[in-house]
Amino acid sequence: MSILVYIEKDQGRIKNSSLEAVSYAAALGGITGDNVQVVSLGESVEGESELLGKAGATGVVQVTDDRLNAGVIQAHAEVVSQVFDKVKAKTLVLAKSSLGDAVAARLAVKLEAGLVTNVVGLPDLTEGFVVRRSIFTGKAFVDTSIHTENKILAIKKNVQPVKTDGSPAPVEKVTIDLPSEAFSAKITGTEKATGEVLLPEADIVVSGGRGLNGPENWGLIEDLADAMGAAKGCSKPVSDLGWRPHHEHVGQTGVKVAPSLYLAVAISGAIQHLAGVNASRYMVVINKDPEAPFFKVADYGIVGDAFDVVPKLTEAIKALK
Amino acid sequence: MKILVCITHVPDTTSKIKFTDNNTQFDKTGVQFIIGPYDDYALARAVELKEQTGGTITVLNVGESETEPTLRKALAIGADEAIRVNAFPQDAAFVANQIARFAKDEAFDLILMGRESIDYNGGMVHGMVGELLGIPSVSPVMKLDVEGNTATISREIEGGKEFITVDLPFVAGCQEPIAEWKIPNMRGIMTARSKPLTAIDPVGSESKTEATKYELPPAKGAVKLVDTVEELVDLLKNEAKIL
Numbered sequence: 001m002s003i004l005v006y007i008e009k010d011q012g013r014i015k016n017s018s019l020e021a022v023s024y025a026a027a028l029g030g031i032t033g034d035n036v037q038v039v040s041l042g043e044s045v046e047g048e049s050e051l052l053g054k055a056g057a058t059g060v061v062q063v064t065d066d067r068l069n070a071g072v073i074q075a076h077a078e079v080v081s082q083v084f085d086k087v088k089a090k091t092l093v094l095a096k097s098s099l100g101d102a103v104a105a106r107l108a109v110k111l112e113a114g115l116v117t118n119v120v121g122l123p124d125l126t127e128g129f130v131v132r133r134s135i136f137t138g139k140a141f142v143d144t145s146i147h148t149e150n151k152i153l154a155i156k157k158n159v160q161p162v163k164t165d166g167s168p169a170p171v172e173k174v175t176i177d178l179p180s181e182a183f184s185a186k187i188t189g190t191e192k193a194t195g196e197v198l199l200p201e202a203d204i205v206v207s208g209g210r211g212l213n214g215p216e217n218w219g220l221i222e223d224l225a226d227a228m229g230a231a232k233g234c235s236k237p238v239s240d241l242g243w244r245p246h247h248e249h250v251g252q253t254g255v256k257v258a259p260s261l262y263l264a265v266a267i268s269g270a271i272q273h274l275a276g277v278n279a280s281r282y283m284v285v286i287n288k289d290p291e292a293p294f295f296k297v298a299d300y301g302i303v304g305d306a307f308d309v310v311p312k313l314t315e316a317i318k319a320l321k
Numbered sequence: 322m323k324i325l326v327c328i329t330h331v332p333d334t335t336s337k338i339k340f341t342d343n344n345t346q347f348d349k350t351g352v353q354f355i356i357g358p359y360d361d362y363a364l365a366r367a368v369e370l371k372e373q374t375g376g377t378i379t380v381l382n383v384g385e386s387e388t389e390p391t392l393r394k395a396l397a398i399g400a401d402e403a404i405r406v407n408a409f410p411q412d413a414a415f416v417a418n419q420i421a422r423f424a425k426d427e428a429f430d431l432i433l434m435g436r437e438s439i440d441y442n443g444g445m446v447h448g449m450v451g452e453l454l455g456i457p458s459v460s461p462v463m464k465l466d467v468e469g470n471t472a473t474i475s476r477e478i479e480g481g482k483e484f485i486t487v488d489l490p491f492v493a494g495c496q497e498p499i500a501e502w503k504i505p506n507m508r509g510i511m512t513a514r515s516k517p518l519t520a521i522d523p524v525g526s527e528s529k530t531e532a533t534k535y536e537l538p539p540a541k542g543a544v545k546l547v548d549t550v551e552e553l554v555d556l557l558k559n560e561a562k563i564l
Contacts, residue, residue, distance in 0.1 A: 010479070071478070073448070074457055098478050102460050102494075105448020108414060114529035115413065117443050130533065135441050139338045143534045147527075185457040185487040192481030200479050204563070228564075246463065246498060247481055252334055252439065253358055253497055261563045271335050278538075282561045284553065285544070298544045300556050313550040320554065320564060 002037045003029050004089035005057070006080050008071070008099055011194065012045050016201050017095035017157050019055045024153075024160040025093040026056025027122055037061060037087045038169065039080055042069035053169035055162055060171040061087065067183060070190075071099040075182040077106035082176050084111060084150075096154040097200065104154050113150035120159050137252055137275035156279070157200060157258045199248060202231030204261045205280075207250055209235040211266025211287065212306060215243035220310045221265060227317040233257065235267045251276035266306045269294025286310065322376035322467065322489075324367045325427070327420055327434040327446070328395055329357035329410075330388035334439065340535040347440075347535070356391055358502075359435025361398075363493070365500035366465055367433055368399035374467065377401045379429075383410045383419045389518060396513035397505035403518040411528035413441075417449030418526040424454060429490055431472075436461040436494040447494035457487050460494025 003025040007018035025036045035058040040048060044062055052060055061083050068075060080103065084092060092107065094100045096117055108115040116131050120141065123131040130145045134156055199205065206228060208221040225232045232248055239249035250257055252272040258279035265286045267273060274297055277283065285298040288305045295301050302309055332338070333353040341348040356364065367378050380400035382388050385407065392403040406419045424432060432454075437444035444460065451458025463482060464475035467489070474485040477496065505513070547553050558564045 071483070073459065074451075077452070098461060098476075101444045102448050102458065105413075105445040106452040106458065108445065108529075109417075109449050109452035112529075115443075115445060116530060117445065135535075136332075136338045137439060137442060139538070140340070141536045141538065142532045143536075145531050145533050146529065147531065148529045185459055185485050185491065187483055187485055189484045190478065190481060191484075192478065196480060198479040245481075247477055247479070261557070261561070275334065282557075282563060284557070295544050295546075297541055299542075299561070300553055301544045301546050302548070302550070302553060303546060309550060313553065316550045316554045317564070320558070 001034045002087045002089040003034045003091045003093055004080070004084050004087055005036060005038045006092060006094040006100065006103065007038055007040055007052070008095070008097060009042070009045055010198065014045055014048065014051055015095065016162065017097060019051070019162045020157070020160045021093050021095040021155050022052055022055040022057050023163040024122070024155050026163055026166070027160065028091070028093070031122070031125060034091070035059065037089065039063065039083045041076060041079060042066070049171050050168045054164045054166045056166050057169040060169045062171050062173045063176055064173060065175065065178070067178070070187045072183055072185065072187060073099070073102045074106065074185065075178055076103045077110065078178055078182045079176050081107055081110040083174070090150055092152045094154055096156055100154060104152055108152055111150045111152070112148060113152045114146035114148040115152040115154070116144050116146060117154040119153045119155045134279065137256065138278040139275065158260065158279070158281070197229065197231040199231045199233055199250070199255050200257060202257070202259050204228050204230035204263070205233050205250070205257050205259045206230045206263045206265065207233035207235065207267060208238065208265045209267030210237045218244070220306065224263070224310055224314045224317070227314045230263070235273050264294055265310055267294060268292045269297065322370060322374050322430045323428065324370065324376060324378045325424055325429040325432045326360070326364045326367045326378060326380045326395070326400065327432070328360040328364065328380055328382050328391065329435065329438040329440070330354050330382055330384050330391040331357045331438055331440045334358065338537070340537070344535045345533070354391060356394060357435045357438050359437060359439070359496050361435070361502050362497055362499050363433035363435055363495035364395055364398055364400065365503045366495060368503060369500055370431070370467060371399070379404060381406065381420060381423060383408055383416045385409055392518055393513050394505060396516045396518070397509040398503045399509065402516060405518065405520045406523050407520045408523035412530045413443045413445040413449060414530070415526055415528040417446045417453060419523055420446065420450050421453035422524045423521070424450070431467070431489060432492040433495055436496045444494065447492045451492040454492070457491040458494070459485055459487065459491060461496040462493045463496060463499055465493060465495070465499055
């Protein structure tokens with residue numbers, strides 16, 4: 001049997017979280033003996049077969065249809081459902097994301113599958129199929145048992161390291177007839193920062209808060225983020241005040257991140273902000289207020305003025321490279 | 322326009338999360354329950370749309386009798402009637418089935434809810450309801466306007482947004498800044514008392530998953546405070562091994 005992995009692409013590359021999902025499926029297949037098939041929608045990216053194979057795929061089903069280049073939720077769900085049957089899969093693995101969530105939900109109905117999101121580890125198969133997921137916005141975990149034969153697992157970022165030792169995966173090109181209803185929600189355009197590290201995908205995130213006093217001071221954050229190869233984030237007040245766009249807002253009602261390093265500059269650390277960052281491996285805080293609640297949960301901290309500390313940190317990072 | 326808003330009844334965002342019965346149950350002691358913050362955005366947008374075009378708002382929750390104050394609050398904010406499907410919300414598939422069965426014969430133009438509940442964070446119910454009803458589902462929606470039979474939507478994607486047009490009916494999972502949260506005024510609270518709140522029986526649909534054991538993350542060690550950026554870089558490089 002097979003484990004099927006749904007992958008996403010961004011700016012001509014396979015998203016790193018999708019490669020993590022492929023490697024998760026490979027690790028799961030190592031336990032169950034299943035092979036790992038990847039369903040790749042729309043335009044293929046350079047070196048796709050090598051990249052997916054390295055990450056653990058044993059085969060790639062390429063569904064070429066220009067209409068699938070965009071993330072049309074219903075159409076993607078329909079295609080994945082048909083490929084799931086075609087490769088005789090029982091489990092679908094994907095990375096948790098804006099599109100992945102929307103597609104997975106429809107698939108759970110189509111495939112009559114038990115679905116678990118925010119998965120943080122491989123399942124325990126000793127008694128049934130029990131998998132651990134993150135709940136309460138990272139404040140707790142719960143072991144969840146899936147009763148159905150078909151299963152869907154949406155994996156949280158930074159749970160599974162990407163494998164790089166697999167061999168290239170053979171690609172099979174497939175065309176699928178799609179009903180026009182699958183495109184009834186029409187994407188008419190996108191507005192997207194290009195050439196930037198995507199916030200949910202980033203290994204390092206540098207975030208700024210209201211303590212930076214205004215959008216004109218964001219150069220501090222940008223320079224540090226550039227030096228570290230990091231994505232930029234911000235607190236809710238900063239996004240509410242319009243200093244930064246909403247897609248940079250990190251927190252309970254914004255983007256939840258799980259990078260290796262989260263660096264918070266002039267953010268006090270309200271509980272709603274911490275809910276969006278508590279899955280980070282390391283947290284660093286720079287704040288002039290030693291009483292800021294963020295210091296209670298951070299790994300490292302500097303009590304100091306951001307306008308003084310951050311430029312020095314940027315220079316120190318540059319000097320490393 | 323006939324709008325259905327589905328709401329969750331969840332612990333306040335500042336709640337201390339703890340478990341009981343050998344970590345098999347969420348401990349509700351001392352916890353304040355609220356309308357899910359994302360659902361609150363969906364409800365606020367529904368009230369605005371009703372103000373523009375007229376119509377009715379039905380608010381629905383799948384939950385036991387303890388959720389009725391939360392439904393009353395939604396009535397105070399501006400919903401016209403409330404439905405409580407009298408059942409413990411076992412999992413997303415169970416809840417989606419209840420909503421779809423209720424909505425099937427009601428011909429709603431729009432079904433709104435939050436992008437996810439803040440307890441289990443699944444973010445799956447809207448998509449499941451869309452698939453069960455055979456209509457489009459869009460999430461996370463940051464902007465929603467309706468003109469005649471067509472909606473224009475901004476959907477948040479990683480690093481930006483996507484613009485979508487879709488005909489009614491459809492399901493949307495909502496998030497900020499779709500509308501400003503509405504705080505019930507005294508008149509709303511008074512009229513909410515006489516608005517209909519009906520409990521209906523669940524339809525038999527089994528859950529597909531089951532939560533078995535809860536666990537809290539390990540406690541964090543104390544922060545290491547340093548005075549200079551050189552010391553910080555050294556820790557990141559040699560201890561955290563990130564740089």
